[in-house]
Amino acid sequence: MSDFLPGGRKLALVGLLFVIAPLPVMGSGYFIGVLSRTLLFALFALALNIVFGHNDQLFLFMGGLGGIGAYTTALVADTVGISAWLALPVAALIAGLIGLSVSWISARRRFTVILISILTLNLQLVFSEAFIGARSLTGGSTGFPYELFTLGGIAEAVGVPTAVVTYYIILAFLMAAMVLYIWLINSKYGIAFEAIREDEMAAESIGIDVVRYKAIAGFVAGVIIAIAGTLLAREATYITPSIFTFLAVDVIALVVLIVGGIRQTYGPIVGAVLVEAIEAILGTHAANWRTAIFGALLIVLFLYFRSGVIVKAQEFFENWDISLGGGNGGTAAVETEPDG
């Protein structure tokens, strides 16, 4: 296994932790919700890690792409009359193609990371407006109930709340995405990504097709974001445009990725655990100040803390000469999670 997937055992361990995590809080819809959101934002941040961390393409329309995924899944399932399980791949493909087009155009025209961020931010605002404006398709700002994937039936058969089933579905997708990520980064794609990031011109001169690799990264990110968006709506059991705004998705995913550490395999998961823990604590003690604190967090993170928790922890342990026994310390932070 480790030939195909370096660090596979560690991933299995992390996966196992998340499998056990809901057991103590099975009865609490609130805690299951917190855990589900943790995994969802890990998924968003993972996509961002691929496209921004490894490819310097700052996608600021994750909310919009996630919304495209969620609405398309519902609309395809509804109009064609097929199961949402078949509609989801269609939606993911569409979002993937949008990601691919943006990356392809940006790479062809040699857009800088800033230009891509402004371009996608504008796309985000177009999508947001379209979700509200296309009332006949999306139900406008009031939205519609979102209970696809017939999870209620599974839940009844197993005898657990539907939210728990949703959680495990999300976990399955996150683990699949983690496997894909680890494989991708250790394959020729990862090597090409690294070469392009170091020096685009040099990479091109040794025969790496920069446009192709960037487009692939955009496609993969689009697919993952669409799945995460669909599951986000499913977790909320109701879909409205407000779920997919820039502030609700992109800002949080960015904070998650930076907290965890950019280009760190377990960065998205560690970041999501920390951010959702902060959010849960704020939710009970300072709900009104939640937005303000996230804003402050974004500023402080970017000015002082751009390497993320994992790297900082490593530096700390190295300074004190404590060995973590190899690896990048990701599990060290994850292990404290299930009691939260």
Next chain:
Amino acid sequence: MVTVSTMAALVVDGLAFGASLALLGVGITLVYGLGEVLNLAIGAFAVIAAILAALLIESGLSLPIAVLGGLAFVGVFGLVVDRTLLSMVYRSDGEERILIGIFTTLGLTVLLEGVMVNYVASQYSLPLGLDPIQLGSTVVTGTSVASIVVAAVVLAVLFLFLNRTFLGKATRTVFQDERGARLVGINPRKIRTLVFVLSVLVAGLAGMLAAARSNVSVASSFEFTTFALIVSIVGGVRSLVGAVVAGLLLGLINTMANFFVGSYFATIILFGAAIVFLLFRPEVMSS
């Protein structure tokens, strides 16, 4: 069919909206051109000025004093932000500075919004109390005309400052060639502070003009920021004249589209215009 007088009224309203957009766009353009910081918090400054002025009027002050009070507050606040947050951003340079600038100002806007919703959660407006004006067969609102006049005066003063005064010329020198400016003894950091304060004052005025025409709330701040961004992009990001022209043009297009095809579609047209410009003239944003 739409009558000529309706069209004329639409044009005036469009130009009035465009005047606010032009001011916002100029605010972004000034700071980006000078220090490559894309101020994504500009809408928050606009909203703070407008809400503060509205609150001052509520407490019994007259309109001119309330306007001055609002502007003075955002000016001082802008100075504080520049000396603290932006000082840290300016420590890095090149593409990294632009990126950190984007995130820092984005964080600032989220922070300010998050703080404000706890204190000023309702809708605010600044009624000017002007009568409608008769132009031939067309009746236009006094507020629209006043918006256009105020914006025109502010922009004229700004251009005079940049073109005629020593400080203004020094500013433009930094705009064009930072190293050259430093060689002749201009301190770019001081100029940047000055220009940042100027830009938030202009944005504050834009917010007040918007509040004069309709309601403004905390949630408007991100909308203002995105409008400013679009205007700045379409105008060429480094060109002040471009920002003014783009602001007026987009204001007209938006108002027309609003009237003929509805507001959601109008907004999409606005953002679509920015995307088209980015795709065809990407060089405007490169450092």
